Amino acid sequence: MRGWLSPIAIITAATAAYFGGPFLRFAAVYILGWSLAVFGAWLLLRYGLVNFGIGASYALGAYAAGLIYKYLHTADLAVHLLAAVGAAGAWGALNGAVGIKTRGIYYSLLSLSLSMVLYGVLVKFYTVTGGSDGLYMPDPRLLGVRIGTAGLLALAALLAAAWAALGEVFGRSYAGHVAAGIKINELRTSALGADVGRHILISSVLASIAAGLGGLIVGYSTSHVSPDFAYWVTSGKMVVGGLIASFLPWTWGFVASAALYQAVELYSLQFAYPELVVGGLLLAILAAWRLYYRR
Amino acid sequence: MSLRKSFGGVKAVDGVSMDVEEGERLAVVGPNGSGKTTLINLLSGLLKPDSGDIYFKGIRVTNKPLHARVKLGIARSFQLPSLYQGLTVRQNAAIAVSALRGFSLRPVDEEDVRDALERFGLWEKRDLPVGSLSEGEKKILDIALAVVARPKVLLLDEPTSSVAEENKFELMEFVVGRLKGVSLVIVEHDLDIVEAFADRVAVMHSGRITAVVPPGEVRRMAV
Amino acid sequence: MAGFAISFLISFYVFFLNILMTSLGMAFTYGVTRILNLAQGTFFVLGGYLASVFAWQIGLAFGIAAAAAASLAFGPLFYLYVKALGRTELEQLFATYALLLIGEGLFKLVFGNGNYTTASLADGLGSVEVLGQQVPYSYLWGGAVAAALLALMYLLLARTRAGLYMRAVRDDAEMASALGINVREVGLSASALGILITAASGAASSMWQAFTLGLSGQILVYAFASLVVGGIGDLLGVVAASAVISAVRTAAVFLYPQLELVAIYLVVIAVLLTRPSGLFARHARLA
Numbered sequence: 001m002r003g004w005l006s007p008i009a010i011i012t013a014a015t016a017a018y019f020g021g022p023f024l025r026f027a028a029v030y031i032l033g034w035s036l037a038v039f040g041a042w043l044l045l046r047y048g049l050v051n052f053g054i055g056a057s058y059a060l061g062a063y064a065a066g067l068i069y070k071y072l073h074t075a076d077l078a079v080h081l082l083a084a085v086g087a088a089g090a091w092g093a094l095n096g097a098v099g100i101k102t103r104g105i106y107y108s109l110l111s112l113s114l115s116m117v118l119y120g121v122l123v124k125f126y127t128v129t130g131g132s133d134g135l136y137m138p139d140p141r142l143l144g145v146r147i148g149t150a151g152l153l154a155l156a157a158l159l160a161a162a163w164a165a166l167g168e169v170f171g172r173s174y175a176g177h178v179a180a181g182i183k184i185n186e187l188r189t190s191a192l193g194a195d196v197g198r199h200i201l202i203s204s205v206l207a208s209i210a211a212g213l214g215g216l217i218v219g220y221s222t223s224h225v226s227p228d229f230a231y232w233v234t235s236g237k238m239v240v241g242g243l244i245a246s247f248l249p250w251t252w253g254f255v256a257s258a259a260l261y262q263a264v265e266l267y268s269l270q271f272a273y274p275e276l277v278v279g280g281l282l283l284a285i286l287a288a289w290r291l292y293y294r295r
Numbered sequence: 296m297s298l299r300k301s302f303g304g305v306k307a308v309d310g311v312s313m314d315v316e317e318g319e320r321l322a323v324v325g326p327n328g329s330g331k332t333t334l335i336n337l338l339s340g341l342l343k344p345d346s347g348d349i350y351f352k353g354i355r356v357t358n359k360p361l362h363a364r365v366k367l368g369i370a371r372s373f374q375l376p377s378l379y380q381g382l383t384v385r386q387n388a389a390i391a392v393s394a395l396r397g398f399s400l401r402p403v404d405e406e407d408v409r410d411a412l413e414r415f416g417l418w419e420k421r422d423l424p425v426g427s428l429s430e431g432e433k434k435i436l437d438i439a440l441a442v443v444a445r446p447k448v449l450l451l452d453e454p455t456s457s458v459a460e461e462n463k464f465e466l467m468e469f470v471v472g473r474l475k476g477v478s479l480v481i482v483e484h485d486l487d488i489v490e491a492f493a494d495r496v497a498v499m500h501s502g503r504i505t506a507v508v509p510p511g512e513v514r515r516m517a518v
Numbered sequence: 519m520a521g522f523a524i525s526f527l528i529s530f531y532v533f534f535l536n537i538l539m540t541s542l543g544m545a546f547t548y549g550v551t552r553i554l555n556l557a558q559g560t561f562f563v564l565g566g567y568l569a570s571v572f573a574w575q576i577g578l579a580f581g582i583a584a585a586a587a588a589s590l591a592f593g594p595l596f597y598l599y600v601k602a603l604g605r606t607e608l609e610q611l612f613a614t615y616a617l618l619l620i621g622e623g624l625f626k627l628v629f630g631n632g633n634y635t636t637a638s639l640a641d642g643l644g645s646v647e648v649l650g651q652q653v654p655y656s657y658l659w660g661g662a663v664a665a666a667l668l669a670l671m672y673l674l675l676a677r678t679r680a681g682l683y684m685r686a687v688r689d690d691a692e693m694a695s696a697l698g699i700n701v702r703e704v705g706l707s708a709s710a711l712g713i714l715i716t717a718a719s720g721a722a723s724s725m726w727q728a729f730t731l732g733l734s735g736q737i738l739v740y741a742f743a744s745l746v747v748g749g750i751g752d753l754l755g756v757v758a759a760s761a762v763i764s765a766v767r768t769a770a771v772f773l774y775p776q777l778e779l780v781a782i783y784l785v786v787i788a789v790l791l792t793r794p795s796g797l798f799a800r801h802a803r804l805a
Contacts (some may be wrong), residue, residue, distance in 0.1 A: 050611065102790055104607070105554055109746050113786040116739060120779030166400075173400045177393035180386070181379060188377045191339065193365035193444050194394035202398045233735050236556075236615060243612055276623030282616035286603050 006168055006251040007161035013255075014157030018150060025149050026221060027262070032156035033217030034241075035258030039163050040207035040214070041235075041242030042254050046176070047200060048183035050108045052235050053095065053115030054211050059122065059229035060087040061212025062219030066135035067128075075138040077147060077155075080216060088212020089205050091118075096204025100197040103186070112232050122227040134226030137219040156217045160255055163210050168251045175199065211238070237261065240282065247289055308333045308344070309502035315448060320471070320479040322489045324513060325499030331482045332374065334499070335450045338480065339371040340364045351448070366395070370446035374453040374482075376433035378425040384436060385421040388412050391440040407443075414473055415439040431458050431466050438470055448478040455488055467492050489513055524649045526772060528657075532726065534764035535660050538757060539719030540737045541744035542664070545756045546671060547712030548745070549688045551705045553600050554607070556614040559737035560621035561596075561713045565589055565720025566729035567625065570634035573724070578639045582663075582721040589717030593710030601705070618734060626731055633728040640725035656725035663722040667715050671753060674711070684708055743786045 010032075017028035037058045044051045064087040065080035072079075095114055102110050122129045129135065139146045147155065170176045178199050181189035190196050219225040228234060244257035264281050268274035308330045315321050323331050336342040338349060340361040348357045356364055379387050385408060392407045393399075412418040415435050420428065428436065434454060441449060454470065455463040467488055471479070483489050489496055489510060496513045498506045544558040565585050573581030599617070604610035640656035647653075675681035686694040687704045695701045720729075740763075748759030763782055770781035 045608075050608065098787070098791055106746070106790055109742055110787060110790045112739070112742065113746075113783040113790070117780050117783045117787070120777070120783065124776040124779070169400050169402075172402045174393035174396040174403055175398045175400055177386075177390045177403055178396075178398075180382070181390035181394060184379045184381065185377060187341075188373070188379070189390065189394055190361045191341070191365065191371055191373075191377075192391045192394035192440060193362050193370075195360075195362045195397070199398055232739055240612065240615060243608065273623040273627050275619045275621075275626065279616045279619030279621075279623060282612065282619065283603075286609065286612050286616065290603055290605075290609070 004165075004168060006164040009252055010161045010164055010255055011157050014153055014160075018153055022149070025153055027266070029149070029153050029156045029221040030218055031259045031262050032153075032160045032255065033214045033221060034238075034262060035160055035255040036163060036214030036217065037211040037238045038214075038241035038245055038258045038261075039167065039254045040209075040211035041238045042245045043167075043170075043203055043207045043210070045239075045242050045246050046170075046179040046183065047203060048186075049099070049200070050239055051095070051099075051111045051207070052108045052232055052239060053111035053113070054207065054238050055232065055235035056095075056115035056118045056230045057088045057091050057208035057211035058215035058218075058234065058238070059118065059225065059227070060084070060091050060208075061215035062137065062225035062229060063087070063122070063129065063135065063215075064212070065140075065216055065219065066130075066137050066225050069138045070130075070135060075141045077140040077142045080140055081213075084212045084216040085209050088208045088215075091212075092205035092208025093201065095208065096201035099204060100200050112235070115230050115232060115235060119227050119230040119232075122230060129227075132227055134224055134228075137223050137225055139223075140220055152217070152220055156221075159213055159217065164252050164255070166206075167254070171251065175202075179203070244285060247285075308337060311347075311499075311502070311504050313497060313504060313507070315478050315480060317447070318476050318478055320481065320492060320494045322481045322483055322493035322496045322510070322513075323499055324483060324486070324489055324496060329499040330502040331499055332452060333502075335371065335452050335480070335482055339369060339450050341371075362394075365444050365446070368445075368447035369450070370441040370444045370448070371450040372434075372438045372441050372452060372454065374456055376430075376437040378433060378436060378440075380426060381424065383422055383424055384412065384417055384428070387425055387436060387440060388417075388421075388443070391443040395444055411439055411443045414442070416469075431462050434458060434466060435470065442474070442477075446477060448480065449474060451479060451481045451483075453482050453484065455483065455485055463488060464491070486514060521650055524651045526768060528648075528651060528653055529771065530764050530768040531661070532657060533767055534760050535657065535664060536723065536727070537740050537744050537763055538664055538760040539660075539723055540716075541741040541748075541756050541760065542667060542671075542719060542753070543712040543714070543716030544741050545745055545748065545753060546715060547709055549752070550684050550708035550712075551597065552607075552691070553597075553610050553614070553709075555596070555600075556611060556738060557596075557617035557621055557734070558713075558716055558741060559734035560618055561589060561592060561716045562720035562723075562737055563625065563729055563734045564592070564621070565717030566724040566727060566733075567629050567634050568717075569721035569724045570636050570729060573636045573639055578636055578643075578725075581636065582718075582724070585721035586714060586718035590710060590714050592717070593713035594706045596713060597706050597709035601702075618738075621734060622731060625734075631731060633730050634724070635728040636724040637726060637728070654726070660722050660725060663718065667718060668753065668757065671711075671715065675753075680704075680707060740782075743782050746786050747789045 014028055014032065017024045037054060040057060041051060041054050061084035064083035068079060068083050069075055095111055099107055099110060123132050141147065178189060178194045181194065182196055182199065186196055215229055241257045241261050244260065245253040248256055264278055268277035271277055311334060323334065325331055333342065337344050340359060344357065348355060350356065351367055351369060354367065356367065379390060388408045388411045389403050392411060393403055409418060412421055417436055417439060425433065425436065455466055458466055463485060471492055481493065490513065493510045496508050496510050497504045540559065540562055544555060548554055568585035568588055569582045572584045576584065600610050600613050603613040643655040645652040645654040675685055683699050683704045686699055687701055691701055743763055744756055744759045747762060748755030763785060766781050766785050767778060770777045
């Protein structure tokens with residue numbers, strides 16, 4: 001039952017951040033939003049799938065809302081949420097349907113290629129998408145009222161808590177055990193009766209929706225979305241976040257790992273060479289992990 | 296009707312026609328490279344035949360994938376025990392139980408896991424990592440995982456290979472005793488085992504079944 | 519019409535050279551060691567930076583050669599680094615990703631934010647007129663370097679004992695090990711060579727390419743594309759794939775510039791879905 005504390009812990013942390021002043025509020029929204037994309041990468045890692053294109057889903061969630069605002073002039077949260085879930089879900093279905101034909105490194109490169117197609121479209125069709133400048137993201141409204149920073153933080157916390165709950169359920173479920181089976185020995189799992197393609201397809205859709213909602217939240221928090229959301233380096237960071245989360249024993253590990261990664265990235269910005277700090281930290285994490293597992 | 300499968304011009308299975316009766320134990324014997332394992336792979340759905348058809352209880356399953364055949368009642372074990380390394384016996388059984396459920400978010404039913412392991416006397420070993428089991432226990436667990444699907448036909452690919460000579464008979468006795476009513480297709484090298492446990496024996500040579508004989512006559516056939 | 523054709527061909531050739539030079543060393547390293555190196559672009563950029571610095575001191579040709587020679591030490595270090603930190607494919611990806619970031623940080627530390635290139639020196643080589651179009655000699659020299667590197671790799675693989683070991687490890691590392699080949703030593707030398715090739719390519723590319731921060735990641739995705747289309751780890755496949763990708767990309771640029779990047783990745787996706795082991799793979803992958 002201890003696992004059920006995860007959603008509660010997330011809500012509590014968000015509440016604490018609310019009282020921590022404007023910067024912490026902003027950081028909490030950003031981290032919670034980004035953590036949803038990490039959740040997507042983490043879910044696929046449970047199947048042994050390294051998705052180097054998860055950023056495409058993240059971008060689609062935000063662009064769905066940005067485009068609706070640009071062309072339909074509505075900032076209604078419900079409409080935006082539906083659009084983000086729809087766009088990211090459809091993308092996840094596409095990625096899952098073509099992804100099940102490939103495995104291992106080929107899956108990674110296929111998902112990377114898919115995301116780079118989206119990136120190319122977002123950059124080059126600038127009359128529609130705003131090109132590399134991206135699009136403005138409005139303050140969302142619920143029943144005509146701006147939800148504001150507090151509302152956005154509550155939304156981010158609720159979404160992260162909901163996905164943490166899903167992660168908890170998944171870990172104990174039939175589906176979660178099949179994922180472990182597919183990761184270790186796909187053929188054997190298929191020979192035991194699991195329709196591997198179907199499992200991967202459904203999880204791709206779930207992962208993509210999580211990342212899409214994350215992109216929507218992050219886009220709201222910065223009032224902006226750009227093609228960088230879909231660039232492969234963005235996906236790479238999310239995969240690293242997902243990997244760190246998979247080393248952690250808690251269901252809220254994806255939020256912890258997102259917070260860790262973003263905190264380090266933010267901290268590194270005070271230095272002249274931030275990449276060195278982040279790279280060095282990743283190296284330290286990997287070294288610690290290898291030492292721990294040498295036993 | 297007859298099954299064919301080639302790999303890059305090599306005819307591994309070249310026109311095989313055979314039936315398995317309900318509850319029957321059919322052994323398939325033959326020299327290395329005669330196509331026994333390819334036959335098992337075709338029947339289980341791991342490979343698709345180049346030509347020919349496979350029927351199960353009147354249903355054409357030739358183009359059905361591995362997992363769909365399992366749900367109809369055709370399961371298999373592997374020559375090299377194909378277990379989930381790094382996990383415990385219980386976790387292995389939990390995956391087998393889960394594999395039959397589709398994408399379900401409901402928690403795994405521990406009773407089913409227990410049943411699967413108790414049937415083959417492995418419940419006591421449930422918390423051991425599979426790597427620490429003996430070769431015989433690995434073979435038994437491999438079969439136990441396949442049996443979770445309650446198959447009507449079980450394809451056993453060399454169930455006694457890599458098991459010490461003196462334990463082979465005991466292992467087969469144990470396994471066969473727990474598979475009453477299940478049709479078995481057993482690929483086996485050891486003719487003592489074949490004579491003791493098979494109802495009929497198919498002799499394979501160069502991808503063809505050259506004879507189907509009662510177990511008593513197999514030594515005369517297989518030189 | 520002739521003018522159009524020749525400018526199409528030049529454009530095709532330059533991009534072909536670029537993509538070939540980024541993917542050759544990567545294909546070589548991956549083929550033998552099975553390490554998918556996210557930091558391969560970093561070594562390409564390193565070669566370019568070093569060549570740009572050296573060329574101003576000791577001249578263009580010597581500068582490029584010195585840059586390649588200086589990078590020789592990085593290959594074995596890279597191999598040891600990855601093997602020490604990563605046993606599984608995931609851990610290795612993680613390790614090379616960290617290296618990509620560290621490389622970017624070090625480039626910023628050492629080389630700052632500027633553009634590094636030897637283009638102005640290379641301009642001094644002059645150009646040749648082909649059907650009314652000026653083709654700089656530097657492009658031809660670049661092609662010669664690529665051809666020389668390919669010939670070197672081919673001779674090494676086909677004619678030497680070390681090459682025999684590398685091919686054995688590439689085809690089946692476990693079997694090679696059982697036959698008494700020191701897989702670790704082979705991996706070390708293959709990494710050294712792969713990274714040498716990559717850095718030499720980067721050094722030669724500095725004649726027309728400006729090296730700057732962020733380039734490592736951009737280069738990597740082009741190299742991936744060529745690797746996938748060619749069949750990962752296959753040298754001649756990579757040459758053919760670079761030609762295919764450059765042709766598609768150049769056609770897109772001439773016909774519908776919006777689709778430049780998209781066209782490349784649509785080719786990659788089509789290949790992955792129809793021939794997952796690459797258009798030019800030597801062995802068909804067993805189902």
